[in-house]
Amino acid sequence: MIPESHPRYKSLVLRDKVKNAFLDGMLSDSGMIAHGRGEAFDYLIGEETSEAGFRAIDAAAVCLLLANYPVISVNGNTAALVSEYIVELSSLLDCKIEINLFYRTSDRVDLVEAKLKDAGALDVLGTNSDDLEYLGGLDSPRATASSEGIYKADVVLVPLEDGDRGEVLVENGKKVICIDLNPLSRTSLMCDVSIVDNIVRALPLLIERIKYYKGKNVEDLEEIYSDFDNKENLELALDVIKSYSFKK
Amino acid sequence: MIPESHPRYKSLVLRDKVKNAFLDGMLSDSGMIAHGRGEAFDYLIGEETSEAGFRAIDAAAVCLLLANYPVISVNGNTAALVSEYIVELSSLLDCKIEINLFYRTSDRVDLVEAKLKDAGALDVLGTNSDDLEYLGGLDSPRATASSEGIYKADVVLVPLEDGDRGEVLVENGKKVICIDLNPLSRTSLMCDVSIVDNIVRALPLLIERIKYYKGKNVEDLEEIYSDFDNKENLELALDVIKSYSFKK
Numbered sequence: 001m002i003p004e005s006h007p008r009y010k011s012l013v014l015r016d017k018v019k020n021a022f023l024d025g026m027l028s029d030s031g032m033i034a035h036g037r038g039e040a041f042d043y044l045i046g047e048e049t050s051e052a053g054f055r056a057i058d059a060a061a062v063c064l065l066l067a068n069y070p071v072i073s074v075n076g077n078t079a080a081l082v083s084e085y086i087v088e089l090s091s092l093l094d095c096k097i098e099i100n101l102f103y104r105t106s107d108r109v110d111l112v113e114a115k116l117k118d119a120g121a122l123d124v125l126g127t128n129s130d131d132l133e134y135l136g137g138l139d140s141p142r143a144t145a146s147s148e149g150i151y152k153a154d155v156v157l158v159p160l161e162d163g164d165r166g167e168v169l170v171e172n173g174k175k176v177i178c179i180d181l182n183p184l185s186r187t188s189l190m191c192d193v194s195i196v197d198n199i200v201r202a203l204p205l206l207i208e209r210i211k212y213y214k215g216k217n218v219e220d221l222e223e224i225y226s227d228f229d230n231k232e233n234l235e236l237a238l239d240v241i242k243s244y245s246f247k248k
Numbered sequence: 249m250i251p252e253s254h255p256r257y258k259s260l261v262l263r264d265k266v267k268n269a270f271l272d273g274m275l276s277d278s279g280m281i282a283h284g285r286g287e288a289f290d291y292l293i294g295e296e297t298s299e300a301g302f303r304a305i306d307a308a309a310v311c312l313l314l315a316n317y318p319v320i321s322v323n324g325n326t327a328a329l330v331s332e333y334i335v336e337l338s339s340l341l342d343c344k345i346e347i348n349l350f351y352r353t354s355d356r357v358d359l360v361e362a363k364l365k366d367a368g369a370l371d372v373l374g375t376n377s378d379d380l381e382y383l384g385g386l387d388s389p390r391a392t393a394s395s396e397g398i399y400k401a402d403v404v405l406v407p408l409e410d411g412d413r414g415e416v417l418v419e420n421g422k423k424v425i426c427i428d429l430n431p432l433s434r435t436s437l438m439c440d441v442s443i444v445d446n447i448v449r450a451l452p453l454l455i456e457r458i459k460y461y462k463g464k465n466v467e468d469l470e471e472i473y474s475d476f477d478n479k480e481n482l483e484l485a486l487d488v489i490k491s492y493s494f495k496k
Contacts (some may be wrong), residue, residue, distance in 0.1 A: 032281050039287040044432070182288070
């Protein structure tokens, strides 16, 4: 048990969730190392949602509401940290959840599926390897997509996605929204909307903004979305790191 | 096998060492996460030793030479990455090596000891749990120290140390030198000399500087040490991160 008085309590609770998911077999060793990288970047933005984060979350909310067929892609780290929010988001958007694992094994897929169902998910795609299509006819494990999920999606929300995988989605004409604490990652640089924030803070805010915009005039939403410039916003996110000071 | 042509070859080789140490049981899961944090910070300083790094290494070399009874503290990540340098350093300073594991198990202690002995260490302290003293009479696993090692040391070199443990050392009057890629970590902020650099680059440089200063006049060394300001140097280290830009 981590004492609530510990100066790094919140961060240690998340680390514990990731460690337990790893010990349960849900996460690969690379998933643990990836979490460590995330911790470092979160440290550098002061472990709070920045102005750049809020702006990207707003754009993402609008983008998801304007989508014809949005899908949420889930990996081990996402399931370990925010399964409940993922389920709430999918029910709010009435959209599919699809499991995509960079290091895919059937055991790991089963564990992620169980975690999502525990959190209330009724239907989870990407669980049966035989039913997967290949995006762009690319014969690579990076290109798999469920026919009723990402394969036919126009907008994909990929929290914590790998660069190679992100590339395949973008190249196959998907509009991609990522949540990635590294503003310099290949994923952040190539996505349409890059939310540079911790997934545990970003998702509840995203849910809140979707509730706020839901039912609003489509032309207004389109205008809000077209006002968003991802490159410019990433520069703003990097400025947050640069402005970090010891006086804080 | 990682191809030498891979753009992130060096980093992937280190990651592989850490993964293998973990699979062998030498490292805790937290050790893997810690390595991920290190990767992120190293990325942000361009994966090379900065001016701030060189300055701290110089101060550390002098501080170790001025010490009456310096000791090198070794954990799993350090043993996995730089056992050979640790052994060379201890022979150069004629000082003890002591194993200190944040998540201590006797299996893990044995594996770290074997790794150090493989690298040529003759004598390794901190291996027998029954022989450990408690710093400041603090009944906590964070406060353990070998009576012939850290317990009586005036200067402790702690590569990759945890914040809680660092605090205990400082509070018990030890002069502490750390090697930590995060200039904002609790450890970095509380140490006397904080080397913000990758341990695989910092240790060979430290060895080189100790060879250079060894045998020099004590007053000169004292002057060099008193000219070093750790807080100021950490600001310089943070400036390296801040100057990172998309144009790079």
